Amino acid sequence: MTSEQRTQITESFRSVNVQPLTNVEFSVSVGSTVPASVTTLYDCPDNVERILTGLPECKYIVVRDQVVILEPRTRRIVTVIERRG
Template identity: 70%
Template sequence: MTSEQRTEVTRAFSSVKVEPVTNVSFSVNVGTVVPTTVTTLHTCPGEVVRILRGLPECRYIVVRDQIVIVEPSTRKIVTVIERRG
């Protein structure tokens, strides 16, 4: 993901209100599989799907102050973005 895409994705998520997950038992890093104990993966906003073309499905969770984008069929983390604002 380019820095421009990262900025666009951050902007697209700026108006999204999702309750953050604060008690996680997994490392928030690209490639980590999100355990099934995390039951809700939210659908990414349309703008994010457009920016991340090539990712057939886009789901996410918010962990503390980070937006964690997950590939739903494998539950692998594909990118982590610091949430601002």
């Protein structure tokens, strides 16, 4: 992912208002899997799916101050974006 794509994705998530998870017992890193105990996955904004080509569908969760984007079938983390502002 280019820095421009990362900036566009960060902007896309600036206005989302979801309850962040604060007590997680899994690794928040690319390639890790979000466990089934995390039951609420949110739909990514449409433009995020356009930016992340090769990912036909994406979901996300917010962990503390990070937006965690994952592939819903495998629940594998594909990218982690720091939330600012």
